[in-house]
Amino acid sequence: MSEELHANRKHKDTVFRMLYSDKRAILELYNALNGTDYQNPDDLTVTTLENAVYMAMKNDVSFLLDERMTLYEHQSTWNPNMPLRDLIYIARLMEKYVNKRSLYQSGQIRLPAPHFVVFYNGKEEKPEDATIKLSDAYLQKEEEPELELKVRYLNINQGCNRELMERxxxxxxxxxxxxxxxxxxxxxxxxxxxxxxxxxxxxxxxxxxxxxxxxRAEVIAMSIFEYNEEEEMRKLREGEHQIGKEEGKAEGKAEGKVEGKAESVLEVLELYGQVPEYAEKRILEEDDIKLLSVWLKEAAKAGSVEGFLEKTGLKEDQNG
Structure with a gap:
């Protein structure tokens, strides 16, 4: 491979991704899953795409080791569309891997074998070890699909997969x-x-x-953000089963959700220091849940109150 694939350094926006940005941690996890004993982090080449924000997709970590292209992802919600997501992602990775070599050359281009693992720790009860397939989504079921992709789901909640956890x-x-x-x-x-x-x-x-x-500060900020996002997804799924409920009840829940999101933004910012009174007032008055979600994410990444206010444009409100 003449051009090394680049590590994703711009989107470490979950605690899991932060934790596994360290090659030694990746190697430990790979050894535990595969029964290997690799010790040299330099044997591993991180291949996570830098700009994989297309289709709202970001892979947590992908790497080359042992003639394999391995993709690890952490999720707190069970996603049956992971095989499709990984298909799109691995196609881009392989394109980068072969670089400028001609696909029409007479010799076969050798490729690393792809492997896909999702580490699940959501609140819904799920099996310890499961496999979901791309063919599960096919409208026309076939005994031997010509295109298949399998994703292994491992439950990493406490009490699950004890042997893996011990290793x-x-x-x-x-x-x-x-x-x-x-x-x-x-x-x-x-x-x-x-x-x-x-x-x-x-x-x-x-x-x-x-x-x-x-x-510490970044982990706390990201943990607050992740927890709120997980709760938001849970409530969204619950809401899908409540469409027939009265409008008044729905509005009451929506108001509470907005208030809770605004308070979460302030909680994260207060980790960095005192929030100016004008900014606190502006955040608490905001009733757009989507904008509050954006602010919460920005707060988790900002690193300072000043940085957050500049990034979101709220600093301008001081003179408004």
Missing amino acids: CRTLREYSEFVSRIRKYAVGETAIGEAVDRAVTECIKEGILADFLRGQ
């Missing part, structure tokens, strides 16, 4: 970290408080300690 400390501790956030985010407890408590405890107990200590 992979990083994955086991990530599962514990997520479990604690969910445990503490109950009742009236603010998600920010729950995440902060989980991070503090995990550091004290040596659970992802170096990672959490080194990137």
Whole structure:
């Protein structure tokens, strides 16, 4: 391969992706899944596409090792369309891999064998180990489809896939970290408080300690964002079964959702420092749930209150 594929460094917007931006962590997970014992991170070439935001798709990590092209993805919702997504993504990866070599040459172009794994830790009860196929979506069912792609789904919630967890400390501790956030985010407890408590405890107990200590603010911000997105998706799915409900009830739920999203934006920003009164007022007054979702994502990535205000244009409101 004459041109090395580039790592995705711009879109580390989930804790899982942040955690597995480290080659050593990827290698540990690969060994645990495949029964191998690779020790040298330089044996691994990260191939995650830089600009794979087309079709709203971003792969968490893909890499070359052992003559395989492996794609790992973390999800908190079960997605039956993963085979189609991976088909589109792997086609682009293979195109980059062969680079400028002619597909009409007489010699066969040798390719790495693709493998697809999704690590699931949503709240819905799902099997520990399952495979979903591209052919499951075909309108015309065939015994031997001419185009097939299989995605392995592994449940990484606590208590699931114990052998894998024993072999992979990083994955086991990530599962514990997520479990604690969910445990503490109950009742009236603010998600920010729950995440902060989980991070503090995990550091004290040596659970992802170096990672959490080194990137505490970013991890807390991203965890709040991820939790809210997960809850939003859950409510959306529930809403699909509630279409026949009264309008008044639906409006009440919508208002509560908007208020909760605005408060989440402020929770994230307060991790960086004091939020100006004018900005707090503007955020709390916003009633567009889509805009609030955008602000929440920007807050998680901003790194500072000032950076958030400049990125969103809210800084201009000070003189408005």
